[in-house]
Amino acid sequence: xxxxxxxxxxxxxxxxxxFAEPEGTPLPTDQKPKGQSPEIAYHLFSNWADNYQVRARKxxxxxxxxxxxxxxxxxxxxxxxxxxxxRISENCNGSPMNSETKRDLTMGxxxxxxxxxxxxxxxxAVPIKDYRAIYSxxxxxxxxxxxxxxxxxxxxxxxxxxxxxxxxxxxxxxxLPIIAGAVTAGANISNDERWNKDLLSSxxxxxxCMAGGVVSLxxxxxxxxxxxxxxxTRDAYYGATR
Amino acid sequence: MRRFFLGLxxxxxxxxxxxxxxxxASVAVLEGTVSxxxxxxxxxxxxxxxxxxAGTRVALRYSARIEGREGRPIExxxxxxxxxxxxxxxYDVSFDNGRxxxxxxxxxxxxxxVSELRSLELCRAEEVAPGGRAAxxxxxxxxxxxxxxxxxxxxxxxCEPRAMQIVAAARGGAPSQGSR
Numbered sequence: 001x002x003x004x005x006x007x008x009x010x011x012x013x014x015x016x017x018x019f020a021e022p023e024g025t026p027l028p029t030d031q032k033p034k035g036q037s038p039e040i041a042y043h044l045f046s047n048w049a050d051n052y053q054v055r056a057r058k059x060x061x062x063x064x065x066x067x068x069x070x071x072x073x074x075x076x077x078x079x080x081x082x083x084x085x086x087r088i089s090e091n092c093n094g095s096p097m098n099s100e101t102k103r104d105l106t107m108g109x110x111x112x113x114x115x116x117x118x119x120x121x122x123x124x125a126v127p128i129k130d131y132r133a134i135y136s137x138x139x140x141x142x143x144x145x146x147x148x149x150x151x152x153x154x155x156x157x158x159x160x161x162x163x164x165x166x167x168x169x170x171x172x173x174x175x176l177p178i179i180a181g182a183v184t185a186g187a188n189i190s191n192d193e194r195w196n197k198d199l200l201s202s203x204x205x206x207x208x209c210m211a212g213g214v215v216s217l218x219x220x221x222x223x224x225x226x227x228x229x230x231x232x233t234r235d236a237y238y239g240a241t242r
Numbered sequence: 243m244r245r246f247f248l249g250l251x252x253x254x255x256x257x258x259x260x261x262x263x264x265x266x267a268s269v270a271v272l273e274g275t276v277s278x279x280x281x282x283x284x285x286x287x288x289x290x291x292x293x294x295x296a297g298t299r300v301a302l303r304y305s306a307r308i309e310g311r312e313g314r315p316i317e318x319x320x321x322x323x324x325x326x327x328x329x330x331x332x333y334d335v336s337f338d339n340g341r342x343x344x345x346x347x348x349x350x351x352x353x354x355x356v357s358e359l360r361s362l363e364l365c366r367a368e369e370v371a372p373g374g375r376a377a378x379x380x381x382x383x384x385x386x387x388x389x390x391x392x393x394x395x396x397x398x399x400x401c402e403p404r405a406m407q408i409v410a411a412a413r414g415g416a417p418s419q420g421s422r
Binding site: 153 | 266270277337344350354355360
């Protein structure tokens, strides 16, 4: 009896698995070979354009939330100190707040909050790049052969821009300690002090940016990785060796 | 003086290091049809690009010859040409042996279209002799106003990219090697 039950169970499970087996993800209609080669670059580019929109919208929402909330908090803090600082201080220490401390704190928080809120406004005002609209000629092209050639060109262009961005990032990160040193030296001269006073420490403080620049120099941008992926997929499909 | 300038021109030409094009071709059987894939990297050296910008039709011709059954060879070729239309500011590409023309703004896309032949149907798989060999070659030339082809191997440093392959008619999908 046990054996029969076990056999029935195994057969049932196998048949269930057979019915549940997915039929493999079908290619989109424009990707089916039909005797022609698949549009590898167009497929990658199309996905990239859509994913970019989704990612950019998400990042924008996060940035807006962070900037407006922290900016609002800082402005609220500034208002609280300015209008109720004395009362709070009296409750805590029994004496009103030091006027200089009150002024400095209010100004510091006010300026920081204002800058953050302004940044938030700028971020929300900048429109998200719509690559489907920018490259509408690629998406509207009807001939698959031409469309693929256009998509390859776009992928390559974006990869080149990605490479340029990381090189520029590296150069800026290297320039930052030099700028910091120059500002310190200028401030020292204008204050009639030795020009190299605290020069090295100010340069060292900003040198951590260089690490980020070096990392970005040796880390390929997503666009470069996408173009590499296209080349690898193409070569794998056509059996090429590069 | 003339010799001096000729020598200078040759020396500058050598020093400029015009890259030789690299050729890749492969033959695959897709849905029972033997089709050719061919690509020429660096097909448009500065000299060729100058001609294109001046409105000259610089063309690439891909041709394949396969050993068919009963010793009859099967031949197919495709010519693709690129030129710049000064009046419209577009790069025009004629492909499918001149049957189709496409106007492109992006010169890179236009070059891609000419230098990569993604699929040229050659014949049915059963028409190929067992273990038949396919000889594939690419040529560069100029097409004149009458539509006549003129060889211009100087644009490729006189290199003649060729590939030889065994067409495994039973195989489908991705093909085997091809080389210059």
